[in-house]
Amino acid sequence: MxxxxxxxxxxxxxxxxxxxxxxxCVFLTGGMAIKIITKNYRKKIGKKLPSKDFDFTWAFSKxxxxxxxxxxxxxxxxxxxxFAKRLGPDAKVLFKKTRFSTPKLQDERLQxxxxxxxxxxxxxxxxxxxxxxxxxxxxxxVSDEILNKTMSSAYGVPLPKLxxxxxxxxxxxxxxxxxxxxxxxxxxxxxxxxxxPENYKQKGLKNLNRLLLIQNILKINDNRARNILAVDRIVxxxxxxxxxxxxxxxxxxxxxxxxxxxx
Numbered sequence: 001m002x003x004x005x006x007x008x009x010x011x012x013x014x015x016x017x018x019x020x021x022x023x024x025c026v027f028l029t030g031g032m033a034i035k036i037i038t039k040n041y042r043k044k045i046g047k048k049l050p051s052k053d054f055d056f057t058w059a060f061s062k063x064x065x066x067x068x069x070x071x072x073x074x075x076x077x078x079x080x081x082x083f084a085k086r087l088g089p090d091a092k093v094l095f096k097k098t099r100f101s102t103p104k105l106q107d108e109r110l111q112x113x114x115x116x117x118x119x120x121x122x123x124x125x126x127x128x129x130x131x132x133x134x135x136x137x138x139x140x141x142v143s144d145e146i147l148n149k150t151m152s153s154a155y156g157v158p159l160p161k162l163x164x165x166x167x168x169x170x171x172x173x174x175x176x177x178x179x180x181x182x183x184x185x186x187x188x189x190x191x192x193x194x195x196x197p198e199n200y201k202q203k204g205l206k207n208l209n210r211l212l213l214i215q216n217i218l219k220i221n222d223n224r225a226r227n228i229l230a231v232d233r234i235v236x237x238x239x240x241x242x243x244x245x246x247x248x249x250x251x252x253x254x255x256x257x258x259x260x261x262x263x
Contacts, residue, residue, distance in 0.1 A: 003122060003129045004032070004052050010083050012156040019071070020144040020158065023061040027147060027158040029168060030055035034210050036155060037148070037162050041217050049213065050206065054132045054157075059139035064115045069136055073097045073118045076134045080120035083131075087124065094121040094128070103138065109171050113138045166214045170224060170255065173207050177231065177252030188235050189244045208232060227251050 018026040031051030042049060058072045077095050084091040096119045103113035116136040122129045148161045176186045184192040188204035191197035212232060215225045234247050
């Protein structure tokens, strides 16, 4: 069984207590969250959604403190250590943590800033598996109201509502289309990553495919959805790369007007 499936099974068994409340919320985001939530729908249409690692956001409505940082890193590391024990004596945990001297703006729409990051990698022999990332975020207005309580209970992991994941991913895609430098690493047409552009371009394409999937599930047919469909057509077209980038950038700018705060 794959590491990510074993980890999800482990979480369902041990039921770790992820903190949440009126002014804070820990939740799974990114590809794995979408993969879990859309599982039943994808079974019906026979669609796979590749995703191997778990990305958690530790979101606080007020600026995070050193206490919050220590809580996040301790919880994440302990969860990785306990999981490694299940895998046997050969499994080791590689843990990294970083506090940023200057917070990074992750989402202009939400005024969401990232203050710190930590990572758990599982090493078995010579193989390494990127298991889990967690970021510490200042996320004004956040609460556990963004969570899908039924699915979170079923899987033992805090899962946001699908519509929140849609706008969250849409914001990421918009940034890759209109941004430069680091922000354009995951551009689905041409990545600006200095060493692995093709890998990051594929990550951008995955984000685009996730949006298309969610649009179908939620039957979204507004300006946001039409812009994403247009971007998808441009990506798959035979136009010169420079022209593709220009058109996609224009569509990305339009998305600024069509992304609501939480929905």
